Amino acid sequence: MTATRHGSVDARHPAAVPAGMHTRTVRGRAGKPLTPYLFLAPFMAVFGVFVLVPAVYGIWISLHNWDFFLPERPWVGLGNYTELFDPTSFVASEFWQSMRATGLFVLFSVPFLVTIPLGLALLLNRTFRGRTFFRAVYFAPYVLGVSVIGLLWQYLLNANVGLVNHYLSRLGVDEVIPWLTATPWVWVSLVGVTVWWTLGFNTVIYLAGLQGIDTTLYEAARVDGAGRRHEFWHVTLPSLRPVLLFVLTITILASANMFGQAYMLTNGAPNNETRTAIMVIAETGLEQFRMGRAAAMSYVLALLLIGISTLNFFLFRRQEKN
Amino acid sequence: MTTTTPRHAHTAPTDSATSRPRHRRNGVRWRRGPFYVVLFALSVIFFAPILWMISTSFKTRGDATALPPEWIPPTFSTEGYTTLFRDAQAPVLRWLLNSVLVGIATTALVLLTASLAAYALARMDFRGKNVAFGLIVSTLFVPGFVFLMPNYLIVDAVGWLDTMWALVVPSAASAFGVFFLRQFFLSLPPELEEAAVVDGANRWQTFWRIVVPLSKPPLATLAVLSFLTSWNDFLWPLYVLFNPENLTLPAGLATLQGSYATDYPAIMAGAVLASVPVLLVYAFCQRYIIAGVSRSGLKG
Numbered sequence: 001m002t003a004t005r006h007g008s009v010d011a012r013h014p015a016a017v018p019a020g021m022h023t024r025t026v027r028g029r030a031g032k033p034l035t036p037y038l039f040l041a042p043f044m045a046v047f048g049v050f051v052l053v054p055a056v057y058g059i060w061i062s063l064h065n066w067d068f069f070l071p072e073r074p075w076v077g078l079g080n081y082t083e084l085f086d087p088t089s090f091v092a093s094e095f096w097q098s099m100r101a102t103g104l105f106v107l108f109s110v111p112f113l114v115t116i117p118l119g120l121a122l123l124l125n126r127t128f129r130g131r132t133f134f135r136a137v138y139f140a141p142y143v144l145g146v147s148v149i150g151l152l153w154q155y156l157l158n159a160n161v162g163l164v165n166h167y168l169s170r171l172g173v174d175e176v177i178p179w180l181t182a183t184p185w186v187w188v189s190l191v192g193v194t195v196w197w198t199l200g201f202n203t204v205i206y207l208a209g210l211q212g213i214d215t216t217l218y219e220a221a222r223v224d225g226a227g228r229r230h231e232f233w234h235v236t237l238p239s240l241r242p243v244l245l246f247v248l249t250i251t252i253l254a255s256a257n258m259f260g261q262a263y264m265l266t267n268g269a270p271n272n273e274t275r276t277a278i279m280v281i282a283e284t285g286l287e288q289f290r291m292g293r294a295a296a297m298s299y300v301l302a303l304l305l306i307g308i309s310t311l312n313f314f315l316f317r318r319q320e321k322n
Numbered sequence: 323m324t325t326t327t328p329r330h331a332h333t334a335p336t337d338s339a340t341s342r343p344r345h346r347r348n349g350v351r352w353r354r355g356p357f358y359v360v361l362f363a364l365s366v367i368f369f370a371p372i373l374w375m376i377s378t379s380f381k382t383r384g385d386a387t388a389l390p391p392e393w394i395p396p397t398f399s400t401e402g403y404t405t406l407f408r409d410a411q412a413p414v415l416r417w418l419l420n421s422v423l424v425g426i427a428t429t430a431l432v433l434l435t436a437s438l439a440a441y442a443l444a445r446m447d448f449r450g451k452n453v454a455f456g457l458i459v460s461t462l463f464v465p466g467f468v469f470l471m472p473n474y475l476i477v478d479a480v481g482w483l484d485t486m487w488a489l490v491v492p493s494a495a496s497a498f499g500v501f502f503l504r505q506f507f508l509s510l511p512p513e514l515e516e517a518a519v520v521d522g523a524n525r526w527q528t529f530w531r532i533v534v535p536l537s538k539p540p541l542a543t544l545a546v547l548s549f550l551t552s553w554n555d556f557l558w559p560l561y562v563l564f565n566p567e568n569l570t571l572p573a574g575l576a577t578l579q580g581s582y583a584t585d586y587p588a589i590m591a592g593a594v595l596a597s598v599p600v601l602l603v604y605a606f607c608q609r610y611i612i613a614g615v616s617r618s619g620l621k622g
Contacts, residue, residue, distance in 0.1 A: 035525050036448035043439035043500060044454070046431075050492040051461050054472030061471055068475075123361070128354070130361075136608050137365045140372070143604045143611070145554030147575040148593045152375050154579065155586055161387040163374065196368070201615060208616035253465065260556045264576065278467055278557070285471050286561040295471040302468045309463070 058295050066292035073292075080296035091284075095297055097272060098280040101262075102301075105276065106255040109191045113251045114244075117199050121206035122236075135207070139200030146197075150264020153193045154180065157265070186266050186274050194261055198254070202247050209243030210236070245316040249309050256305055277301050375597070379403070379590040386586040402587030411566055411581065414592055417574040420486060421553055422599070424570055427490045428552040429545050436499030437541065441529055443500065444507035445515070455504075458497045470558075477562060488562040489570065493552060499544050502617065506540040507533065543614040546607045553600055571596040 062080055064073045084092050124135055141149070156163050157179035165177055179189045217235045226234065237244075259278040262268065268275030277297070285294025373393070378386050379402050381395045406414050442448070443455050473492055474483075482488040510533070518528045534541070559573040566574070575592050582588050604611065 033448070036442045036446040036451070039438045039442035039446070039525070039529075040454065043435035043495070046435060046491060047458070047461075047495040047497070049476065050473055050495045051469065051497070052457065054469045054476060055461070055464065057472040057476070058468055061475070120364075123357075128357070134361050134365060135612070136604075138368050139608075139612065140601070140604065141368060143550060143554075143600045144372075144597050145572045145600075146556050147572040148375075148596050151575060151579060151589050151593045152371055155378070155589070156371060156374070161389070161584075161586075163391055166389055166391060196371075200368075204612055204615045257465065257467065264579065281467060281470065282557060282561060286474060291471045291475070298468050298470065302465050305465055306463070 059299070061292055062295035062299055064292045066290075066295070068289035068291055076292070080292050081300070083293070084296060084300060091293060094272075095277070095280055095300075098275050098277045099301070101272075101274055102256055102258065102277040104187065105190060105258050105262075105274075106252055108187055109194050109255045109258075110248070110251050112191065112195050113198065113202060113255070114248055116195065117202035117247075118206050118240075120199070120203045121210055122232075124203070125207060125210045135200075135204070138203060141197050142200045144197070146260030147264060149193060149197050150260060153189070154265055157189055157193075180266050181269055183270060183273055186269065189265060190258075190261050190274060193265065194255070194258070197261075202251065205247055206240070206243060209240050213239040241316065241319075245312065249312050252308060252312070253305060256301070372597070372601075375590050375593050378586055379594045381587050383585060383587055386590075387584070399587070402585070402589075402591035405585065405588045406591050409581075412574065412578060412592075413567060414571075414574065414595055416567055417569050417571045418595055418599075420569065421571040421596075424486050424489045425549045425552045427486070428493050429548045431490060431494035432496045432499050432548040433541060433545055435494055436496050436544065437503050437534070437537070438529075440500045440503035440507055441533060444504045445512070446525075458500050461497050462501065470561075474562065483562055484564050484568055486568070489552070489555065489559055492558075493548075493555070496544075496548065499548070502544060502614075503537070503540060505617075506537060510536060539610070539613070542607070543610040543617070546603065546610045547614045549603065550600060550611070 063075060063077060065076045065079070066073045083089050084095055086092050120138060124131060124138075155161075157165075159165060159176050159178050159181070162179070164179065168177065177185055179185045213236065217239065218231060221231050221235050257278060258276050259282070262274050262276050262279060266274045268279065281294050281297045281301070284297065285291045374391075377393055377395060380398055380400065381392075382397055382399045382401060385392060385396050385399075406412060439458075443451065469492075477483055477488045477492070480487075482491070514532050514536070515528050518532050523531065554572060555570075556572045556576075559570045560576060563569050563573055566577075569577075571592075575596055578589050578592050
């Protein structure tokens with residue numbers, strides 16, 4: 001329907017274009033000047049309403065004492081932000097405790113999520129039978145949702161009936177490990193489950209990077225008599241630098257966004273030790289409906305993350321120059 | 323110069339093979355055994371939990387907590403599934419249907435809006451093009467949680483709270499999709515489109531008859547990735563949907579933990595229902611998913 005309507009409108013155009021402009025029309029300004037905007041319109045409508053507007057609207061909310069259920073939403077200026085940096089306020093202590101949990105999770109999980117997939121990718125980056133099969137198997141957990149992961153590991157890590165403790169006891173560990181209720185085990189569980197779940201993603205990115213390395217570099221290294229280890233440090237790693245930066249950055253961001261694993265597995269236990277920043281933001285804004293406060297929290301976290309990503313970028317850039 | 327490089331690359335493997343043939347062959351054979359053992363052990367770690375989930379869903383409640391664990395259900399039972407299906411508070415089949423509908427609607431909308439926008443950005447000249455593209459790319463770096471509060475209020479204002487539109491429409495704004503498809507469209511040779519224009523086709527016709535058929539692989543990749551993302555979306559549906567009838571599987575499954583505490587066959591049955599569709603999609607579209615993920619890294 002729309003196709004024919006557009007068709008009839010645009011069919012008039014070739015005659016309307018001066019002959020000299022013909023090559024230009026093909027790649028550039030073709031048809032009525034409106035055409036590009038019509039192509040862009042559906043996306044821009046959704047993008048405007050649910051991405052651009054909220055990006056600004058969120059700041060506006062954060063400057064008010066915005067309660068979803070109250071008719072009055074008085075302007076408080078930077079009040080929601082200063083409150084977060086006031087050491088005597090309860091909100092601040094709750095928020096920074098959750099920021100600590102998120103920070104710890106990033107600190108514990110990122111090293112594993114950056115190194116183990118690299119090892120796995122090196123293992124898979126050889127020619128052997130069943131290569132695609134193994135790659136598919138390692139990636140498989142990633143396609144499952146976090147709620148499935150949560151239900152499954154809640155069961156596997158159950159202190160009394162879980163498989164993990166059972167097999168550990170067979171290996172001679174007599175202690176009943178409280179995987180989901182006590183530190184440091186909660187961190188081991190959250191990090192372990194996340195590594196198991198998302199490892200395939202980074203592995204696939206590394207593999208693509210490894211396959212992009214110029215093979216003549218390896219040949220040159222071999223001619224120079226380099227061993228495997230030497231090859232890794234002097235050819236593979238330097239060539240992977242942009243990929244490493246990318247993996248590191250998205251992994252930090254993903255870990256800082258952690259919500260589902262903690263929500264499903266520990267629900268913040270013990271004593272809110274594993275209650276992450278996203279959990280506090282969601283609870284403050286969407287359960288207690290203190291939306292101004294929650295919006296302010298989300299901007300503080302976002303600024304911190306943007307800062308870390310930028311820092312990352314410049315550190316890698318500087319090393320590249322040396 | 324251009325002819326020597328490929329020839330050199332071509333002869334290199336044979337050179338090394340002739341210079342030390344015995345050593346090499348032995349080395350390979352000697353290494354293959356342990357290499358496969360490692361790969362296989364890793365596969366067990368990655369796949370065993372999923373098998374355990376499926377196995378438990380077909381057990382009786384007693385067998386599910388019995389130690390030592392049995393990997394094959396001693397008595398095969400569909401009790402877990404039937405308990406779930408009878409529970410009015412946990413209409414799993416309804417959740418499954420909701421998830422499928424939301425997944426399909428989101429995917430269709432992403433493909434349509436992103437491909438049209440990407441085509442305009444790749445092939446047309448117009449005022450504001452750089453601004454539009456800059457805005458789209460810059461939002462790729464803004465963490466999603468920043469949009470939680472404002473989008474909740476916007477969705478409420480249009481009356482979409484507790485409906486599937488709250489999930490479908492906002493996720494159609496896929497900046498990644500536009501970026502990804504634009505890259506692909508730029509890599510297409512423009513001659514085919516030029517020929518179509520010479521034959522009298524307009525932009526719209528050229529797009530549907532020439533560009534879309536040529537772009538099947540990236541469109542499939544984007545489709546599979548959008549479907550997966552929508553299917554597994556957790557936080558947003560958890561807070562914008564309330565009525566048990568309206569939940570999607572991830573949000574619904576989260577409620578099972580509380581209501582079914584130790585009824586593991588029932589809980590695992592729910593988990594299986596949520597996993598089977600994606601595992602099937604994965605089994606058949608694996609290469610598109612891998613291709614999509616690989617591509618996302620290369621831009622870095």
